Amino acid sequence: xxxxxxTLDLKGIHYAFGNQTVLHHLDLRVEGGTTVALLGPxxxxxxxxxxxxxxxxxxxxxxxxxxxxxxxxxRSALPPEQRDIGMVFQxxxxxxxxxxxxxxxFPLLMRRLPTAERLTKTMIALExxxxxxxxxxxxxxxxxxxxxxxxxxxxxxAEPGILLFDEPLSNLDRDLRESLSREMSGLLRQLNxxxxxxxxxxxxxxxxxxxxxxLSQGSVTAIQAVRxxxxxxx
Ligand SMILES: Nc1ncnc2c1ncn2[C@@H]1O[C@H](COP(=O)(O)OP(=O)(O)OP(=O)(O)O)[C@@H](O)[C@H]1O
Ligand SMILES: [Mg+2]
Numbered sequence: 001x002x003x004x005x006x007t008l009d010l011k012g013i014h015y016a017f018g019n020q021t022v023l024h025h026l027d028l029r030v031e032g033g034t035t036v037a038l039l040g041p042x043x044x045x046x047x048x049x050x051x052x053x054x055x056x057x058x059x060x061x062x063x064x065x066x067x068x069x070x071x072x073x074x075r076s077a078l079p080p081e082q083r084d085i086g087m088v089f090q091x092x093x094x095x096x097x098x099x100x101x102x103x104x105x106f107p108l109l110m111r112r113l114p115t116a117e118r119l120t121k122t123m124i125a126l127e128x129x130x131x132x133x134x135x136x137x138x139x140x141x142x143x144x145x146x147x148x149x150x151x152x153x154x155x156x157x158a159e160p161g162i163l164l165f166d167e168p169l170s171n172l173d174r175d176l177r178e179s180l181s182r183e184m185s186g187l188l189r190q191l192n193x194x195x196x197x198x199x200x201x202x203x204x205x206x207x208x209x210x211x212x213x214x215l216s217q218g219s220v221t222a223i224q225a226v227r228x229x230x231x232x233x234x
Contacts, residue, residue: 005032005194006084006161008053012062015048015218022048023218025062030211032067035188035195037205040215046198049215050164053196054087055080066162081110083162086155090167092147094139094154101126101135104153111158125153128187145176152184156191163188163195169204181207 008030015023022045030036038046051057053064055077064072071078086107094103105122113121126132129149139147148168155163168184169177185208188195197208205212205226212224 003161005192006067007032007065008162008194008196009065010049010052010062011065013049013052013059013064014061015045015052015057015059021218023052026218026220028213028220030194030196032194033192034210035185035197035208037197037199037209037212038215039199039202039205039212041200044215045218046200046215047166048218050087050166050196050198053162053164054085055083084160085162085164086158086160087164088148088151088155088166088168090170092139092144092151094147094150096139099136099138100131100142100150103139103150104157107154107158121157122153125157128156128190129153130183144172145180148172148180152187156187156193159191159193161194163191163193165195165197165199167198167200170199170201177201177204178207184208 010026010028013023013026026049038049040046048057052059052072055072058077059072060074062073063070066084071083098106101122104125105118108118108121123132123135126135129152131146131149131153134142134146139150142150169180172180181204188208199205210227212226213220214222214224
């Protein structure tokens with residue numbers, strides 16, 4: 001990424017489904033270029049928080065800022081496609097009828113980039129995740145780990161300011177989870193992007209994140225520093 005990475009700020013975020021409050025006036029800051037892992041038990045509100053960041057839900061109280069830009073509040077919310085985010089889900093969410101290269105290049109097709117530029121960037125993204133040789137395969141002919149690499153390449157191809165991950169490795173076996181989490185950690189540092197990574201695996205969080213934010217019943221219960229941020233003394 002060439003631009004300065006965006007800092008992500010959530011201030012007083014409140015969200016309820018009907019009368020069930022899921023997020024309680026939550027404050028969270030993710031410094032530009034760092035990765036925060038959201039760790040917590042099933043049902044504590046991790047995916048709800050990611051959906052608010054992605055623009056799939058709108059906060060009922062509070063504000064979300066990306067850098068100096070107000071992204072969402074009760075009064076206004078930018079649609080997902082205007083938020084400069086890339087997202088990777090647990091279930092890969094690839095289009096089965098498209099090749100690997102078509103899946104990865106799709107965000108650039110939507111942005112109407114010239115074909116030659118789209119193809120070049122597609123190959124760069126595929127090389128970053130080690131899949132250049134499989135560009136013409138279809139998702140059904142890939143392993144789970146390879147499919148998740150395709151989803152990762154698709155998330156980073158447009159060089160978004162913010163990357164969101166919702167348990168991307170939880171469908172994979174333990175060995176693959178460990179190796180892929182280390183690779184993803186390297187890639188996140190190389191891209192110098194700001195990322196929020198949801199998991200309920202403490203080990204995975206420690207490999208990937210600079211900070212681990214522990215959530216319980218929709219509130220932050222602890223913030224754990226895994227690595228010193230730049231400018232801090234180790
Ligand atoms: N669309 C919805 N309608 C009603 N309740 C919902 C909806 N989506 C989520 N919830 C509820 O909100 C709470 C938080 O859900 P969320 O998906 O954010 O949890 P999570 O921390 O991601 O859990 P998991 O680790 O199992 O993915 C849960 O009690 C869930 O049942
Ligand atoms: Mg979830």
